[in-house]
Amino acid sequence: MNLAYRNCKGKPVRTTILILLTALLSLAVCGGTLLVSGLQKGLGSLEARLGADIMVVPYEAKTKSNLESIVLQGNPGYFYMDKSRFEKIAGLDGIGQISAQFYLASTSSGCCSIPVQIIGFDPATDFTVTPWLKRSFTGNLEDGDIIVGNDLNAFPGDTLTFYGIDCHVAAKLDKTGTYYDSAVFTNIGTIQKLIRSSLDRGMNDFSRIDPEKVVSAVLINAAEGYSPEEVMNDINIHVKKVKAVQTKEMISGISSSLKGTSDVIGVLIGAVWFLGLIILLLAYSISVGGRKREFAVLRMIGASQGKLASVIMQEAMLCGILGALAGTGISLLGMMTFRTAIGEAIGLPFLLPDALQTALLALFSLAAVLLTGTAAAAFSAYRISRIDTALILRGDNG
Amino acid sequence: MKKPTITDMILLILSLALCIGVKLVFHACGMKDDGSYMTCHWAEQAVFAVSTGLAVTAVFRLFLDRKSKAGAALAMSTTAAVTALIPGVCIRLCMMETMRCHAVMRPAVIILCVLLAVTGIVDFVLCRKED
Numbered sequence: 001m002n003l004a005y006r007n008c009k010g011k012p013v014r015t016t017i018l019i020l021l022t023a024l025l026s027l028a029v030c031g032g033t034l035l036v037s038g039l040q041k042g043l044g045s046l047e048a049r050l051g052a053d054i055m056v057v058p059y060e061a062k063t064k065s066n067l068e069s070i071v072l073q074g075n076p077g078y079f080y081m082d083k084s085r086f087e088k089i090a091g092l093d094g095i096g097q098i099s100a101q102f103y104l105a106s107t108s109s110g111c112c113s114i115p116v117q118i119i120g121f122d123p124a125t126d127f128t129v130t131p132w133l134k135r136s137f138t139g140n141l142e143d144g145d146i147i148v149g150n151d152l153n154a155f156p157g158d159t160l161t162f163y164g165i166d167c168h169v170a171a172k173l174d175k176t177g178t179y180y181d182s183a184v185f186t187n188i189g190t191i192q193k194l195i196r197s198s199l200d201r202g203m204n205d206f207s208r209i210d211p212e213k214v215v216s217a218v219l220i221n222a223a224e225g226y227s228p229e230e231v232m233n234d235i236n237i238h239v240k241k242v243k244a245v246q247t248k249e250m251i252s253g254i255s256s257s258l259k260g261t262s263d264v265i266g267v268l269i270g271a272v273w274f275l276g277l278i279i280l281l282l283a284y285s286i287s288v289g290g291r292k293r294e295f296a297v298l299r300m301i302g303a304s305q306g307k308l309a310s311v312i313m314q315e316a317m318l319c320g321i322l323g324a325l326a327g328t329g330i331s332l333l334g335m336m337t338f339r340t341a342i343g344e345a346i347g348l349p350f351l352l353p354d355a356l357q358t359a360l361l362a363l364f365s366l367a368a369v370l371l372t373g374t375a376a377a378a379f380s381a382y383r384i385s386r387i388d389t390a391l392i393l394r395g396d397n398g
Numbered sequence: 399m400k401k402p403t404i405t406d407m408i409l410l411i412l413s414l415a416l417c418i419g420v421k422l423v424f425h426a427c428g429m430k431d432d433g434s435y436m437t438c439h440w441a442e443q444a445v446f447a448v449s450t451g452l453a454v455t456a457v458f459r460l461f462l463d464r465k466s467k468a469g470a471a472l473a474m475s476t477t478a479a480v481t482a483l484i485p486g487v488c489i490r491l492c493m494m495e496t497m498r499c500h501a502v503m504r505p506a507v508i509i510l511c512v513l514l515a516v517t518g519i520v521d522f523v524l525c526r527k528e529d
Binding site: 116150152153340344 | 490492494501510
């Protein structure tokens with residue numbers, strides 16, 4: 001090992017290039033794998049969060065892009081329909097669970113420089129938000145209480161002001177990787193007050209609504225024996241001025257785009273890996289080719305063929321470990337700190353794996369890169385172990 | 399002036415990257431409509447001020463002897479570690495973590511400061527070894 005270490009130290013340029021190549025390979029493998037897992041976990045979280053078979057919204061919110069941007073991506077917005085429609089839907093056949101939600105977008109001046117989506121729900125009937133809230137909050141949501149998403153820089157005990165109404169932060173949600181992270185949740189009483197205040201201040205486009213007589217969306221789970229499609233069609237036929245959509249259909253667009261992105265990244269990781277293998281193979285081959293005399297001298301002074309191969313393998317291991325550690329470290333640091341910016345840039349649900357999974361992925365990429373580097377060096381080690389010492393020292397490189 | 403080592407150059411480049419970058423590349427959120435600034439702007443200003451000091455120290459180091467260089471490297475390392483705490487810990491940033499100050503400025507400052515701190519320690523160890 002001492003000889004390999006001295007060889008590496010004696011040729012700093014060669015060693016630096018080999019370490020850099022391995023680091024780049026490791027950066028691509030570890031970063032790419034984390035990116036793909038983050039996208040997959042984000043979609044899983046979104047699917048789990050939707051929780052309802054059908055969503056019913058007012059007809060004016062029917063355009064898919066508008067609805068998707070508000071419901072799936074969390075772009076702040078709001079729409080309302082008469083509460084009588086909720087009651088009519090509740091009376092239809094095939095309705096298993098049903099709950100209403102209320103949406104309101106805060107103004108930029110309220111708590112921060114950009115608007116946030118405020119979501120009101122009925123804790124008594126809700127079956128989509130409560131399961132998520134239970135992870136962080138087990139108490140009762142009183143009037144004036146709010147629960148903030150993980151991306152909001154507010155903590156339990158803080159007070160946030162929306163439309164001139166002070167709201168007390170009761171809890172903070174765990175990270176979900178979806179728009180829940182930048183939303184604020186509250187009960188019906190509070191959101192009705194907020195809607196009323198937004199109307200009084202002339203900050204709401206729906207100037208003629210009565211907050212106590214409207215809902216924004218109705219979430220439904222089909223009863224046993226009924227298919228969601230059946231129930232959706234029934235609502236679209238029998239209830240006027242509303243649009244029922246299946247939530248799974250809503251995420252199909254995201255799902256396919258995510259699959260496409262994951263596939264492209266997967267192919268890129270494979271291509272980088274393959275290229276890395278070829279480049280490392282060439283690098284070791286050129287490096288060892290230029291050191292034939294050095295190895296021939298070593299053979300002359302008694303080093304066995306196995307010893308020569310072992311020196312090359314040890315050099316490769318040294319450079320590989322340093323490069324792989326540097327690449328994996330930089331990639332982990334970059335992915336962890338820039339996770340929000342990456343998620344925003346991709347525009348898809350993005351949730352990094354937990355610490356244990358991340359550590360396992362990092363170990364996997366470390367092992368994979370080390371194996372690639374060692375495999376690339378093994379070929380050169382095999383070649384050098386078979387050199388004809390006499391020919392080399394006579395000046396014929398054969 | 400002795401020929402600068404690789405760590406001298408890395409310290410200088412990283413300090414300049416932090417100093418220039420925090421103003422031009424990974425700056426905090428912009429001005430509000432009413433012309434006022436959010437608190438993240440003051441975090442940016444603080445990082446700029448401290449990183450200017452780091453960059454000047456990195457230039458001065460090039461003219462110092464080994465012992466003084468080791469001391470300056472250690473000081474730069476400590477300052478960089480503290481600078482990493484300015485955005486978010488010493489000075490609060492905006493409310494939403496999706497905003498520029500959280501998503502871009504803070505990660506970039508942390509990464510550059512960690513690299514500066516590690517390089518500073520490596521340089522300190524190398525300087526001491528030479529002595």
